Amino acid sequence: MADNKKKRGGSDRALIALKEPYEVRYWCKKFKVTPAKLKAAVKAVGRSSRKVEAYLKFQKQKDRDRALIAVSQPYELRYWSKKFKVTAAKLKAAVKVAGRSSKKVALYLSAQKKPRKKKKAKKAA
Structure with a gap:
């Protein structure tokens, strides 16, 4: 989303600006996470929304795997x-x-x- 209203190119829409409260609300709602988790994800992988989305999916999968019992191990x-x-x-x-x-x-x-x-x-x- 655009940080600067005059700058509305495609490359800016794909970035997450944590300084803008409306963007934090938007991305939290889109990814179904808390603001703290969103900030941690951005800190870990950068501002790209694609990278953040992939990171959050990986984290959810990791949490799911922890709750499963692997009898073979x-x-x-x-x-x-x-x-x-x-x-x-x-x-x-x-x-x-x-x-x-x-x-x-x-x-x-x-x-x-x-x-x-x-x-x-x-x-x-």
Whole structure:
């Protein structure tokens, strides 16, 4: 978008001007991000809207991948089994049933756990 109203060429429209509040609002709405994330993206890759858009898509994909459980990776098996307090075999079975999403696996495992009955203390006579 144009920083200077007299300068409305195509090259200026493709740049993001963080000093202009209306531009920040426009680009935040377009990319569906907060102003802070937009500023961080511009700082990381520059003012080009194409580069910023590609960077933000990559970040969203990266966040999505973090929430998935890769059973084929031993370090991930250790991490998730420790986090959910189950064995690796139980985790693999849960992933097979519920899918790779960590949220779905957590829900599945919490539904599988049975509440333990409290033991009654015997009175000594």
